[in-house]
Amino acid sequence: MGANLSAAAAERDGAGPAGPPSRPRLGDIPESCAALILAQLSPPEICKLARLNRSFRSASLADFIWESKLPSVYKFIVEKVLLADTSLRNLQKKELYASLCRPNPFDGGTKEIWLDKNTGGVCLSISSKALTITGIDDRRYWSHISTEESRYPSVAYLQQTWWFEVDGELEFQFPVGTYSLFFRLQLGKSLKRLGRWVCNSEHIHGWDIKPVQFRLTTSDGQHVVTRCHLDNPGNWVLYRVGDFVVENSNTLTKIKFSSTQIDCTHTKGGLCVDAALIYPSSVGKEVVKSRS
CATH class of the missing domain: 2.60.120.260 (Galactose-binding domain-like)
Incomplete structure (x- = not known):
């Protein structure tokens, strides 16, 4: 009985000599490919897919993905507008995006700047x-x-x-x-x-x-x-x-x-x-x- 179950499992996983290869799973997608997919999505969609499996979660941390979501003037915002907050300068791009989506005060707290979390606007x-x-x-x-x-x-x-x-x-x-x-x-x-x-x-x-x-x-x-x-x-x-x-x-x-x-x-x-x-x-x- 145990031998039969082992053989069935081996055939299902493609381990048996004559068994067909197993169907590809979502987790089998290479991290580099997952990153290219995520780069085409909006920030909320990226965060949802990152919860699917380890491959997408790791890919979602790639700097090039989040740099494409940051506004083109993000360096001006960090270096000229929020210059008092030096902690922003060393963040990974995903962390920087998340930080900029929160209200960030400047000019003595009389003004605030933030990014729209859906569009990066x-x-x-x-x-x-x-x-x-x-x-x-x-x-x-x-x-x-x-x-x-x-x-x-x-x-x-x-x-x-x-x-x-x-x-x-x-x-x-x-x-x-x-x-x-x-x-x-x-x-x-x-x-x-x-x-x-x-x-x-x-x-x-x-x-x-x-x-x-x-x-x-x-x-x-x-x-x-x-x-x-x-x-x-x-x-x-x-x-x-x-x-x-x-x-x-x-x-x-x-x-x-x-x-x-x-x-x-x-x-x-x-x-x-x-x-x-x-x-x-x-x-x-x-x-x-x-x-x-």
Whole structure:
């Protein structure tokens, strides 16, 4: 009986003299071939296949795979933007990709940069404290309030003003592509009561009379102006300023942007300003869709 079982096993594995060779298994794929397959996939797909077997797991560590997923400007990000974090310089490419997919603060913590984990696209956030806000130092009109609803410790809160103007600028080396810029704003002041966030709408006024104007310009002459009324009190809204196109990843692109409502025939107030955000346009569409 034991001999029969051994013979059957030998035939199944191709060990017997007349037995057919065994069928190739996924684990038989050479590591070099597995690496070439993985290089054609997205980062999430690579991580899923790496859990299949040892061959794919080992192949998934190859630097050339992850270097192809990193943005073309990753050295600029590591050496010029995140220069304070020297630990990033000695990482394997897979570890570097994972580290850059997490929010990485720079400029004294007033800005953050991260990669979209699915595409490797460069995303940026510029906090209210890195923006130029007219009248921000006058406590009669503006104040910085603590919050847990932002990636930053505080947001700028407008109680009332005649002249609303928020300006920002950024000089950065972007990968080639199209990017969308947004302002993250909320009508109303968030308060925590009984463990829940609620909206205090006491000071909301004036935003339905005239639209807010959003403006975006770039150092290579691109110019966008959009206008819309602020609405949806009690909810953080991404207001799209516009798109800009980067055609050369080897040069710095300087962008200037603003949000204004300077009609002095009426006051406006009750507005929180969190940040300006820049996403690759395809990523920005998904972010807006997920929050709508």
